[in-house]
Amino acid sequence: MRSTATTTTIVAAVLLRACVSLHGYSGEGVPPMYGDFEAQRHWMEVTVNLPAERWYVHGPDNDLQYWGLDYPPLSAHFSWAVGRLAQAWHPQLVALHASRGHESAETRAFMRRSVLVADLLVFVPAALAFARLPAAAGGGGGAPTRTLALLLLSPPLVLVDHGHFQYNCVSLGLALWALVAALSGRPLACCVAFSLSLNFKQMGLYLAPAVFCYLLAGVLRTRGVGLAASRFCALGAVTSLTFAACWAPFLASATPYDSTLAVLRRVFPTSRSLYEDKVANVWCTMALLPPLKLKAGPPGRTRSPRPPPADGTLLTPAGQARARGAAAALARMHARRTPPALRAAAARALAPRFPALRDGVRPRLLPPLLPVHEKHLLLPLLPAALLSTEHPRAYAWFALLAAFSMFPLLARDGLRLAYSVCQLAFGALAAALTPPMEVGGSATAGGLLLAASLAGMVALHVAEAALPPPRRYPDLHAVAFSAYACCHLVGAYAACLHALWRTTATAPPHTPLDGGGTTVRERRKAE
Numbered sequence: 001m002r003s004t005a006t007t008t009t010i011v012a013a014v015l016l017r018a019c020v021s022l023h024g025y026s027g028e029g030v031p032p033m034y035g036d037f038e039a040q041r042h043w044m045e046v047t048v049n050l051p052a053e054r055w056y057v058h059g060p061d062n063d064l065q066y067w068g069l070d071y072p073p074l075s076a077h078f079s080w081a082v083g084r085l086a087q088a089w090h091p092q093l094v095a096l097h098a099s100r101g102h103e104s105a106e107t108r109a110f111m112r113r114s115v116l117v118a119d120l121l122v123f124v125p126a127a128l129a130f131a132r133l134p135a136a137a138g139g140g141g142g143a144p145t146r147t148l149a150l151l152l153l154s155p156p157l158v159l160v161d162h163g164h165f166q167y168n169c170v171s172l173g174l175a176l177w178a179l180v181a182a183l184s185g186r187p188l189a190c191c192v193a194f195s196l197s198l199n200f201k202q203m204g205l206y207l208a209p210a211v212f213c214y215l216l217a218g219v220l221r222t223r224g225v226g227l228a229a230s231r232f233c234a235l236g237a238v239t240s241l242t243f244a245a246c247w248a249p250f251l252a253s254a255t256p257y258d259s260t261l262a263v264l265r266r267v268f269p270t271s272r273s274l275y276e277d278k279v280a281n282v283w284c285t286m287a288l289l290p291p292l293k294l295k296a297g298p299p300g301r302t303r304s305p306r307p308p309p310a311d312g313t314l315l316t317p318a319g320q321a322r323a324r325g326a327a328a329a330l331a332r333m334h335a336r337r338t339p340p341a342l343r344a345a346a347a348r349a350l351a352p353r354f355p356a357l358r359d360g361v362r363p364r365l366l367p368p369l370l371p372v373h374e375k376h377l378l379l380p381l382l383p384a385a386l387l388s389t390e391h392p393r394a395y396a397w398f399a400l401l402a403a404f405s406m407f408p409l410l411a412r413d414g415l416r417l418a419y420s421v422c423q424l425a426f427g428a429l430a431a432a433l434t435p436p437m438e439v440g441g442s443a444t445a446g447g448l449l450l451a452a453s454l455a456g457m458v459a460l461h462v463a464e465a466a467l468p469p470p471r472r473y474p475d476l477h478a479v480a481f482s483a484y485a486c487c488h489l490v491g492a493y494a495a496c497l498h499a500l501w502r503t504t505a506t507a508p509p510h511t512p513l514d515g516g517g518t519t520v521r522e523r524r525k526a527e
Contacts, residue, residue, distance in 0.1 A: 024414025218513030
């Protein structure tokens with residue numbers, strides 16, 4: 001019976017992904033930059049036509065201003081492998097220069113199938129392995145199937161990878177494999193899987209402190225200095241070898257230092273700002289507060305306050321993004337040796353609109369940090385999945401909230417219908433499969449909080465569909481979605497911290513070096 005339920009869940013997950021892939025994708029038919037779909041295709045074009053040491057270096061055949069590679073080496077190797085398949089099946093998809101902006105039925109079919117196959121090869125087996133862990137049995141007989149359904153049918157990952165178009169399923173699948181290995185008592189396998197995840201997408205660094213401390217705790221709990229040292233060296237050696245294998249083409253190049261530095265500069269672009277769109281994070285929400293307006297200005301200088309533009313463009317994230325776009329356009333003109341007279345004319349035309357450009361500087365938002373992206377919410381969803389065995393409805397709510405926060409992005413990609421169906425279906429599934437959420441031991445309080453949160457989401461959707469935004473604030477709805485989601489995320493983070501401290505005070509400790517196979521219930525009995 002359990003085997004039938006598992007098969008049905010996996011088939012439903014595949015069908016859901018296939019249906020979502022029939023909808024629009026990022027940047028479809030929107031030249032000149034298109035979107036993430038074109039970025040992934042362009043990386044295949046670059047990697048199959050250029051040697052590895054030139055993948056991250058600007059040149060006549062690799063314009064970094066046009067979707068230059070900015071993911072770690074394993075992602076580039078993955079693009080190379082998929083690009084080789086494309087070269088054999090549909091060569092026009094990866095033809096150097098000629099394929100820029102290439103859109104065809106064959107291209108769409110190949111790209112959609114590639115992410116579906118990657119999902120089936122990496123994330124789906126990892127989710128199945130996690131659902132079969134003894135720890136997943138802590139919620140009763142049907143807990144493994146319920147956990148698998150919540151993981152595979154979660155709207156955020158399905159909509160981003162198979163709608164918007166990315167390969168997050170690979171990096172998240174590798175990270176999930178690392179967690180499975182850790183919970184199974186295989187620390188070396190955990191190191192390999194998590195190192196591969198980091199080398200696929202640098203956003204995996206979000207999880208790195210937790211994984212590092214989890215492994216280090218096992219070493220520190222080891223009895224005997226010699227054994228502890230040998231375990232530590234083994235973990236370090238496996239991690240180093242995994243990184244070395246991913247970075248081998250650059251370390252073995254004629255100029256290893258320059259090649260490695262070029263990769264690092266692309267992977268960690270510190271010149272970017274706090275956010276690049278309407279993102280459900282603290283910085284974007286703070287920009288709405290009058291005393292804390294985040295305005296563009298030159299780094300390293302203090303300027304006398306300027307009155308904002310009459311239309312308030314710099315007071316919204318969209319206005320700040322347009323300012324950065326204008327500055328980037330001037331930078332590209334300079335890089336392409338545009339005549340100084342033409343550059344000066346462009347700067348004068350833009351200056352009344354963007355005061356920070358008057359001094360020929362690039363506008364920034366506060367100190368430069370790593371970019372904060374809408375899709376980064378997929379990261380906290382992964383550790384939240386570990387709670388899905390004991391708090392399934394809370395996890396389901398978090399997944400719905402994560403997808404809700406990305407609605408402006410998904411709507412721009414033509415995914416309104418896919419978003420609505422995924423959210424409604426997942427919400428109904430969670431309501432049918434999961435027990436009530438409790439707050440302070442009260443299911444009534446948990447139900448009321450959950451209902452209020454979902455009602456607010458529905459109200460914002462109704463307002464976005466029925467009420468056009470004022471002309472002065474065209475991005476009002478998108479910012480409202482982001483701020484609403486941010487407030488909930490801050491509350492969820494505080495609740496998780498409280499649960500963490502309560503768990504550490506009541507549950508027995510466990511590390512990957514303690515061995516696996518113990519259920520949560522058994523560990524509590526052994527306390």
